[in-house]
Structure formats: C-alpha cells, structure tokens
Amino acid sequence: xxxxxxxxxxxxxxxxxxxxxxxxxxxxxxxxxxxxxxxxxxxxxxxxxxxxxxxxxxxxxxxxxxxxxxxxxxxxxxxxxxxxxxxxxxxxxxxxxxxxxxxxxxxxxxxxxxxxxxxxxxxxxxxxxxxxxxxxxxxxxxxxxxxxxxxxxxxxxxxxxxxxxxxxxxxxxxxxxxxxxxxxxxxxxxxxxxxxxxxxxxxxxxxxxxxxxxxxxxxxxxxxxxxxxxxxxxxxxxxxxxxxxxxxxxxxxxxxxxxxxxxxxxxxxxxxxxxxxxxxxxxxxxxxxxxxxxxxxxxxxxxxxxxxxxxxxxxxxxxxxxxxxxxxxxxxxxxxxxxxxxxxxxxxxxxxxxxxxxxx
Numbered sequence: 001x002x003x004x005x006x007x008x009x010x011x012x013x014x015x016x017x018x019x020x021x022x023x024x025x026x027x028x029x030x031x032x033x034x035x036x037x038x039x040x041x042x043x044x045x046x047x048x049x050x051x052x053x054x055x056x057x058x059x060x061x062x063x064x065x066x067x068x069x070x071x072x073x074x075x076x077x078x079x080x081x082x083x084x085x086x087x088x089x090x091x092x093x094x095x096x097x098x099x100x101x102x103x104x105x106x107x108x109x110x111x112x113x114x115x116x117x118x119x120x121x122x123x124x125x126x127x128x129x130x131x132x133x134x135x136x137x138x139x140x141x142x143x144x145x146x147x148x149x150x151x152x153x154x155x156x157x158x159x160x161x162x163x164x165x166x167x168x169x170x171x172x173x174x175x176x177x178x179x180x181x182x183x184x185x186x187x188x189x190x191x192x193x194x195x196x197x198x199x200x201x202x203x204x205x206x207x208x209x210x211x212x213x214x215x216x217x218x219x220x221x222x223x224x225x226x227x228x229x230x231x232x233x234x235x236x237x238x239x240x241x242x243x244x245x246x247x248x249x250x251x252x253x254x255x256x257x258x259x260x261x262x263x264x265x266x267x268x269x270x271x272x273x274x275x276x277x278x279x280x281x282x283x284x285x286x287x288x289x290x291x292x293x294x295x296x297x298x299x300x301x302x303x304x305x306x307x308x309x310x311x312x313x314x315x316x317x318x319x320x321x322x323x324x325x326x327x328x329x330x331x332x333x334x335x336x337x338x339x340x341x342x343x344x345x346x347x348x349x350x351x352x353x354x355x356x357x358x359x360x
Contacts, residue, residue: 018055046113054098058135062090062142083143090139102127188242203241206234223264226257232267245282252291260346263322269315270342274301300341326351
C-alpha cells in the first residue's frame with residue numbers, strides 16, 4: 001500500500017511538472033500569425049497529450065535503465081561514464097518514437113490533429129528538436145536527482161555502518177575482557193602451577209600477550225594480519241593447554257602477513273565460534289584449519305553441532321558489518337557434510353573506508 005501511494009505521488013508530481021512546462025511553452029512561443037487563441041482546437045490537445053506521453057515514457061524508461069545499472073554493476077551508482085550511457089540509451093529509445101509520432105501527426109493524420117503548418121517539414125523539425133531538448137533536460141534532471149538521492153543514501157548508510165562497526169568492535173573487546181574468559185584462564189593457570197611450572201610460566205606470558213594486544217588495539221578497527229596471527233598464536237596456545245588432545249588448530253598462511261589487514265579480533269572470534277558451537281572430545285577432537293589462498297583467509301573446522309539453543313550468529317554478523325565498511329568483497333560461509341568453512345577477504349594496507357561509495 002505504501003509503495004503504491006509513493007508511486008502515485010511520483011506520477012502526480014511528474015504530471016504537475018509536465019503541465020507547468022507545457023504552460024510555459026504555450027505562453028512564450030508565439031504562433032506564426034494568428035496568436036495563441038486562434039489555434040485549431042485539436043492542435044493544442046495533440047501537443048498536450050503527446051507531451052504527457054513522451055515525458056512519462058522518458059521518465060519510466062530512464063528509471064528502468066538506472067535500476068538496471070544498479071543491479072548489474074558492483075558499484076551501483078551514477079557517475080559521469082554510466083550516466084552518459086544511460087542518457088544515450090534513453091534518448092535512443094524515446095526519440096524514434098517521438099519522431100514517428102510527429103511525422104504521423106503532421107503528414108498522415110493531420111485531418112485529426114489539425115496542425116496548421118505552411119511548411120510541414122519545418123514544423124516537423126521544430127517540434128522534434130523542441131521535444132529532443134525537453135526530453136534531454138528531463139533525463140539530465142532525473143539522473144541528477146537519482147545521483148543526489150544515492151549520495152544521501154550512501155552517506156546515511158555510511159553513518160549507520162560506522163555506528164554498527166563501533167558497536168561491534170566494542171562487543172568484541174567486551175567479550176574478550178569478560179570475567180568468564182579471565183576466570184577460565186586463571187583456573188587453568190592454577191592447575192598448571194601444581195602440574196607444570198614451566199608450562200604455567202608460558203601460559204602467563206601468553207595470557208599477558210593476549211590482553212596487551214586487546215588493550216593496545218582497542219581503538220583500532222583494522223590491524224595487520226601479522227599482528228592478528230601473533231595474537232592468535234597466543235590464543236591457540238591457551239586453548240590447546242585447556243583442551244589438550246580434544247583440539248587441533250593448524251595455521252598455514254602463505255601470504256606476506258605484513259601486507260594485509262583484517263578486522264581486530266576477527267580470527268580469534270571465528271576460532272572461538274568453532275569451539276563454542278561444536279561438540280568435541282579426546283575421542284572426537286575438533287580440527288580447525290586456518291589457511292590463505294587468492295588473497296582470502298579461510299577458517300575451516302569439523303562440524304559436530306552442540307545440541308543447544310540455535311546460534312544467534314551475532315559474531316558472523318559482526319564481521320560482515322565490519323567488512324562491509326571497507327569492501328564489497330563478501331564474507332563467504334559454506335557448510336557441507338561435516339565441514340564448516342568461513343572465507344574472509346584480506347584487505348590491502350591502503351584500503352579506504354566504505355569502498356562502495358561514489359568513486360567512479
């Protein structure tokens with residue numbers, strides 16, 4: 001119902017514009033000899049009806065081409081290059097119809113349209129050129145309007161995304177410095193102090209390293225892959241100590257980790273998700289593999305879902321929102337047989353915020 005009302009308002013606005021333009025033309029264009037009021041009655045009716053048809057047809061075709069452009073490109077916006085293409089395509093469709101209409105009205109059905117012309121070909125050229133100019137203006141105005149609205153929409157989306165990213169980043173940090181995480185670590189450390197003091201010392205060092213990383217990067221949304229992997233090594237060490245032979249985590253990152261960025265704590269969150277949502281034991285250990293290919297990073301684990309409440313997938317949505325702030329490259333999730341896999345893009349070090357903006 002709302003969509004229908006919006007469309008009716010749009011058509012009503014366009015008809016109002018057509019009427020204003022038509023009235024201005026009639027007031028400013030002097031007829032050959034007789035003046036405005038002595039025109040045959042059919043002539044202004046023909047021009048008025050044809051103006052409404054041509055204007056609405058042009059607007060609808062232009063809207064359709066803009067929508068088609070938005071759906072078929074990676075960067076659905078209006079820039080100089082594709083606006084010229086849309087302009088040319090719109091006029092290429094509408095102008096032949098306009099020329100044919102005026103030709104038929106002046107030369108074939110003049111007994112009905114009653115267009116009083118001493119020189120029919122001159123009248124045809126005047127009508128066609130005037131229509132071309134007006135339709136050209138309609139298309140340019142529509143493209144400018146769409147580009148302006150798209151810019152405002154993207155600016156609004158950017159602002160919303162920025163807020164969501166900040167919220168997501170805060171939630172990631174909050175989850176890592178939560179008492180639950182700390183208490184588990186301290187319980188493990190207490191046991192280790194009686195069993196293996198050397199291992200306990202390493203555990204304390206890794207725990208301190210994790211918290212140092214979290215606190216040092218709490219204001220950063222992106223870090224180098226190298227830093228994230230170093231942090232992840234400490235986290236993996238602590239998880240291996242905790243779960244022992246129930247867990248196997250392997251990493252094989254072949255790209256230069258100094259050259260790429262990832263959202264802070266993203267890898268740790270993906271590994272922790274695998275631990276949280278899957279059943280594993282010494283008899284059936286959980287295997288997690290982290291590797292790179294084609295400038296993407298893959299976190300893959302064996303799939304044995306816990307029998308508990310369905311996952312809210314907040315962590316995955318968190319990462320998707322953070323990536324959407326920087327790139328159009330998707331976060332890909334695949335679940336097949338007994339394997340769960342998540343692919344995330346590796347971001348270039350010169351990445352700019354919100355790569356889906358109005359860049360041409």
